[in-house]
Amino acid sequence: MTAAAKETPRERYRAQLRAEIKERAWEQIAAAGAPGLSLNAIAKQMGMSGPALYRYFANRDELITELIRDAYRGLADTIRTAAASGADLAGLGHTLRAWALDDPQRYFLIYGTPVPGYHAPDDITAIASEIMHALLDAAQPTAASTPPAAEVARLESHLAEHRQWAGDHPASPTALRRALHFWTRLHGALSLELAGHFTGMGFDPAELYENELRHLTQ
Amino acid sequence: MTAAAKETPRERYRAQLRAEIKERAWEQIAAAGAPGLSLNAIAKQMGMSGPALYRYFANRDELITELIRDAYRGLADTIRTAAASGADLAGLGHTLRAWALDDPQRYFLIYGTPVPGYHAPDDITAIASEIMHALLDAAQPTAASTPPAAEVARLESHLAEHRQWAGDHPASPTALRRALHFWTRLHGALSLELAGHFTGMGFDPAELYENELRHLTQ
DNA sequence: GCATGGAGTTATAACTTCTAACGAACGCAC
DNA sequence: GTGCGTTCGTTAGAAGTTATAACTCCATGC
Numbered sequence: 209m210t211a212a213a214k215e216t217p218r219e220r221y222r223a224q225l226r227a228e229i230k231e232r233a234w235e236q237i238a239a240a241g242a243p244g245l246s247l248n249a250i251a252k253q254m255g256m257s258g259p260a261l262y263r264y265f266a267n268r269d270e271l272i273t274e275l276i277r278d279a280y281r282g283l284a285d286t287i288r289t290a291a292a293s294g295a296d297l298a299g300l301g302h303t304l305r306a307w308a309l310d311d312p313q314r315y316f317l318i319y320g321t322p323v324p325g326y327h328a329p330d331d332i333t334a335i336a337s338e339i340m341h342a343l344l345d346a347a348q349p350t351a352a353s354t355p356p357a358a359e360v361a362r363l364e365s366h367l368a369e370h371r372q373w374a375g376d377h378p379a380s381p382t383a384l385r386r387a388l389h390f391w392t393r394l395h396g397a398l399s400l401e402l403a404g405h406f407t408g409m410g411f412d413p414a415e416l417y418e419n420e421l422r423h424l425t426q
Numbered sequence: 427m428t429a430a431a432k433e434t435p436r437e438r439y440r441a442q443l444r445a446e447i448k449e450r451a452w453e454q455i456a457a458a459g460a461p462g463l464s465l466n467a468i469a470k471q472m473g474m475s476g477p478a479l480y481r482y483f484a485n486r487d488e489l490i491t492e493l494i495r496d497a498y499r500g501l502a503d504t505i506r507t508a509a510a511s512g513a514d515l516a517g518l519g520h521t522l523r524a525w526a527l528d529d530p531q532r533y534f535l536i537y538g539t540p541v542p543g544y545h546a547p548d549d550i551t552a553i554a555s556e557i558m559h560a561l562l563d564a565a566q567p568t569a570a571s572t573p574p575a576a577e578v579a580r581l582e583s584h585l586a587e588h589r590q591w592a593g594d595h596p597a598s599p600t601a602l603r604r605a606l607h608f609w610t611r612l613h614g615a616l617s618l619e620l621a622g623h624f625t626g627m628g629f630d631p632a633e634l635y636e637n638e639l640r641h642l643t644q
Numbered sequence: 645g646c647a648t649g650g651a652g653t654t655a656t657a658a659c660t661t662c663t664a665a666c667g668a669a670c671g672c673a674c
Numbered sequence: 675g676t677g678c679g680t681t682c683g684t685t686a687g688a689a690g691t692t693a694t695a696a697c698t699c700c701a702t703g704c
Binding site: 238313325359362367372373392396402412415419 | 456457458459460461462531534537538539540541542543554577578580581584585588589590591606609610611612613614615617618620621622623626627628629630633634636637638640641644
Binding site: 645646647648649650651652653654655656657658659660661662663664665666667668669670671672673674 | 675676677678679680681682683684685686687688689690691692693694695696697698699700701702703704
């Protein structure tokens, strides 16, 4: 749609089939989780024999890594788009929750249980820091900075002295803390909700989430 | 050691072998995560052939469910013991983190990525609410209650109206909120740390965790 | 028109979980 | 002490899985 007038028919077909494989893979993951993903089953669904898929992905791990990459890319794009539309931290929080609820297993592919041996390739960690960057942008205090509450002073000074994760972003200590809290607190509430740990407890997870959002810009 | 003078030798042997199977299973999970657990590999490690294990566990799921149960039991005991020793909410927080860091995959077996179809048996959810009960005990405000901050008033009133998860526990609205925040915020910081999402960022996860602990009794 | 390369096939190896059928050993009752 | 029955562990095998190798066949590019 964008570049690619120089695509050969073969490349078009190849890209299309890769996309369809990934589409089926997402369906399987949504239905049975990442460990339940079966290359064989995908191939049969598409009407071809198992080993055919190895023309398109070197192995199972490469397919999953590709899905993780796409998930990260999609989240980063979603966050960036929301931020470009003028969303503040709370707005990004709502965007994040909607994105997660849309496909919980996609969220868990990024933030779920890690596989002990696995290390994500560099380009994926680059996307992760791109998300962090967008959070830092939105976490910048708007009004003239009130003096930091005593409760968070210690954390903010620690972050100010250990800010390599912010790269060259000119975030204030308060922004560093807010971005980090955005990440950890929203993940805490969201992942427990997505995992079903709140079902049957009676309260509305959205209320808890909103409460966390209110605290963020505090 | 406790009861069981009436154990037959066969029962002793059986219980011992079940324990050893679970021990090996934990090692495998620590090394490769729950999806990497192989009954066959365990059997070979123990010097017997694959199908022999089916004398002790009906299938792979039953073994994993048993491990989840033991993990929950262990966490509940750890929390309860700490609470009995007079630990406050912050103390329980430290206990939780130490327990999680001791075996991250064990933590993720409880609070990690859910398997879409899976529903935990009732006795496991009973242990979960036992943990919740201990948190509610420790979350009760000590001093004369200051009026709830405006930021949390809405959540506290919502929780006060939807408190079936507290059962018949006489927790105040503030205690309900604190126990819930203990759970979600500590899980947020802890699970991201355990999953390695903080590695290379430069800051000390313990500082973030301590900050969250300070906010709990706020 | 034809050679090349990519796509999909089958066959096969090495795994996995799990069932079935068999033999042997163990322990309890007599 | 001597059976006898339960339980344990075995091998064999079915039905899956990932992944490789070898082969066919068709389309593309020259």
